[in-house]
Amino acid sequence: MSVAVTIETIEKRFENFPALRGVSLDIQPGELVALLGPSGSGKTTLLRLIAGLEEADRGRVLFGETDTRDLSLRERRIGFVFQQYALFKTMNVADNIAFGLRSRPRGERPGASEIGRRVKELLELVQLPGLEKRYPSQLSGGQRQRVALARALAIEPRVLLLDEPFGALDAKVRKDLRAWLRELHGRTGHTTVFVTHDQEEALELADRVAILNEGRIEQVGSADDVYDHPATPFVCEFLGEVNKLPVKVVGSQAFFGDRPVLGGLAQNQGGPASLYVRPQHLRIVDETPLALPGTVEHLRRNGPLRRAEVAVDGLKKRLDVDLASQVAPAIGERVRLRITHGNLFAAA
Amino acid sequence: MVGIAAAWAVAKFEFRGKNLLISLIDLPFSVSPVISGLVFVLLFGAQGYFGPWLQAHDIKIVFALPGLILATVFVTFPFVARELIPHMQSLGSADEEAALTLGASPWRTFFTITLPNVKWSLFYGVLLCNARAMGEFGAVAVVSGKIRGETNTMPLHVEILYNEYMGPAAFAVASLLAGLALVTLVLKTLLEWHYGDAIAASRRH
Numbered sequence: 324m325s326v327a328v329t330i331e332t333i334e335k336r337f338e339n340f341p342a343l344r345g346v347s348l349d350i351q352p353g354e355l356v357a358l359l360g361p362s363g364s365g366k367t368t369l370l371r372l373i374a375g376l377e378e379a380d381r382g383r384v385l386f387g388e389t390d391t392r393d394l395s396l397r398e399r400r401i402g403f404v405f406q407q408y409a410l411f412k413t414m415n416v417a418d419n420i421a422f423g424l425r426s427r428p429r430g431e432r433p434g435a436s437e438i439g440r441r442v443k444e445l446l447e448l449v450q451l452p453g454l455e456k457r458y459p460s461q462l463s464g465g466q467r468q469r470v471a472l473a474r475a476l477a478i479e480p481r482v483l484l485l486d487e488p489f490g491a492l493d494a495k496v497r498k499d500l501r502a503w504l505r506e507l508h509g510r511t512g513h514t515t516v517f518v519t520h521d522q523e524e525a526l527e528l529a530d531r532v533a534i535l536n537e538g539r540i541e542q543v544g545s546a547d548d549v550y551d552h553p554a555t556p557f558v559c560e561f562l563g564e565v566n567k568l569p570v571k572v573v574g575s576q577a578f579f580g581d582r583p584v585l586g587g588l589a590q591n592q593g594g595p596a597s598l599y600v601r602p603q604h605l606r607i608v609d610e611t612p613l614a615l616p617g618t619v620e621h622l623r624r625n626g627p628l629r630r631a632e633v634a635v636d637g638l639k640k641r642l643d644v645d646l647a648s649q650v651a652p653a654i655g656e657r658v659r660l661r662i663t664h665g666n667l668f669a670a671a
Numbered sequence: 672m673v674g675i676a677a678a679w680a681v682a683k684f685e686f687r688g689k690n691l692l693i694s695l696i697d698l699p700f701s702v703s704p705v706i707s708g709l710v711f712v713l714l715f716g717a718q719g720y721f722g723p724w725l726q727a728h729d730i731k732i733v734f735a736l737p738g739l740i741l742a743t744v745f746v747t748f749p750f751v752a753r754e755l756i757p758h759m760q761s762l763g764s765a766d767e768e769a770a771l772t773l774g775a776s777p778w779r780t781f782f783t784i785t786l787p788n789v790k791w792s793l794f795y796g797v798l799l800c801n802a803r804a805m806g807e808f809g810a811v812a813v814v815s816g817k818i819r820g821e822t823n824t825m826p827l828h829v830e831i832l833y834n835e836y837m838g839p840a841a842f843a844v845a846s847l848l849a850g851l852a853l854v855t856l857v858l859k860t861l862l863e864w865h866y867g868d869a870i871a872a873s874r875r876h
């Protein structure tokens with residue numbers, strides 16, 4: 324039932340604005356892929372293109388071997404969940420879910436009792452049994468979201484497309500629904516593309532993450548791939564907080580000023596570069612050959628984490644340092660920082 | 672119907688000449704009804720623009736029923752269109768798109784999704800339309816030729832009767848008209864009341 328989706332060098336302009344610029348992406352049958360990117364990066368546009376609600380200027384989308392340009396919207400069999408749910412306000416929950424089944428051509432349309440049975444089944448699947456008679460205005464945001472999903476699943480879609488499914492919900496509900504969706508996907512195994520601008524959500528939920536920026540895919544990979552080995556500075560910055568250090572690479576070492584701060588570099592990429600280091604990859608150490616001296620200027624707490632801001636000579640911005648289980652330094656204390664992991668990008 | 676189609680076209684599609692269409696919709700508001708009646712006569716009358724062609728095909732518009740309808744449609748359809756456009760625009764097209772991806776045909780989408788969504792504005796527009804049609808005098812008077820019992824509307828009838836010094840009859844028809852106007856007014860108030868609810872409901876979403 325699930326189908327592979329192949330996106331081939333899609334270009335899409337709105338008037339003169341290039342919304343997508345040569346996007347290619349292969350999605351395996353049954354895979355859950357997240358499209359992650361900042362606002363305006365083209366996520367919704369790409370999703371609508373896959374659904375057939377938008378037409379590409381160049382390139383094509385394949386479902387399995389079939390070019391989707393040869394398919395009508397109905398034949399595509401897409402389950403689309405919209406950013407704002409788009410439930411039909413004038414219909415109750417049961418009619419909303421049954422809409423797709425009732426829209427089938429006469430020959431394939433199930434009977435009334437069969438439709439009733441399917442609606443009941445789907446409501447159980449999305450854990451809202453007994454809400455058939457409610458109207459969308461009488462549901463909470465999370466409930467509406469699940470009804471929208473049930474409505475999309477009713478047509479037995481070949482591909483499920485979700486546009487910021489949890490965007491409008493509060494943090495707690497988001498987390499619950501996240502786990503629930505993961506589990507639902509495990510059970511139903513639909514090929515799923517899911518749009519979000521929340522990196523945590525993407526990394527936790529998806530088999531693979533595609534990161535979009537200004538209409539281009541910057542990187543595609545598993546959560547570990549993209550987080551630990553970002554292909555571009557943009558990906559590195561977008562996926563989490565990061566400190567930037569201008570360095571110079573000589574041999575296998577990176578130098579900040581005339582001080583070596585990171586060694587064992589495999590690449591032979593001499594010259595100026597930017598070193599990106601996440602706060603959890605900076606440690607306060609006693610004395611090592613590769614260390615960066617600085618002064619603690621500020622301490623703050625960020626949920627479970629304590630964080631120190633350390634000023635370093637020759638650097639305008641203070642470095643954020645996570646204090647895992649270490650004893651917190653005092654403000655004004657001189658410390659030495661060791662970089663345990665960093666990503667180097669040649670200076671542009 | 673013209674109003675619905677125009678509203679739909681304006682709200683749902685971006686196309687060249689859209690602004691022109693919007694101004695066209697507003698035209699009847701700004702042109703005196705008598706003038707528009709004259710324009711119709713000029714266009715469709717015997718010496719008019721389409722006159723010879725119409726005569727060749729034996730089609731009567733001016734001083735006949737089609738003329739009346741045309742004139743009435745012209746002065747009233749903006750009410751429907753004007754009522755519907757903002758409503759349709761605020762709905763956006765997400766609902767329709769949802770229906771289409773679920774496999775509904777465009778017709779089914781229009782009748783099950785678009786129309787129910789705008790039904791209050793539609794009733795309201797039709798009602799205003801009706802009110803205007805009952806009261807319309809200028810355009811219709813010029814076009815119709817006032818052939819009694821054939822191309823006559825109630826306001827015209829009142830005038831004819833009055834001119835013929837049949838005061839009581841004129842007043843009788845006039846009060847009938849006033850009665851209808853009252854009914855319309857009551858309906859309109861009722862609708863506004865409902866319609867207000869509907870708006871409030873859609874805000875809650």
Ligand SMILES: Nc1ncnc2c1ncn2[C@@H]1O[C@H](COP(=O)(O)OP(=O)(O)OP(=O)(O)O)[C@@H](O)[C@H]1O
Nearest residue numbers: 337340342360361362363364365366367368369520
């Ligand atoms: N119908 C349209 N007409 C003109 N420009 C459009 C249209 N739809 C989208 N755009 C533009 O294309 C770009 C990409 O839009 P898109 O909706 O795909 O972004 P997005 O990544 O989904 O953003 P968000 O996270 O805010 O939803 C935006 O700059 C937007 O202004």
Ligand SMILES: [Mg+2]
Nearest residue numbers: 366367368406
């Ligand atoms: Mg979007």
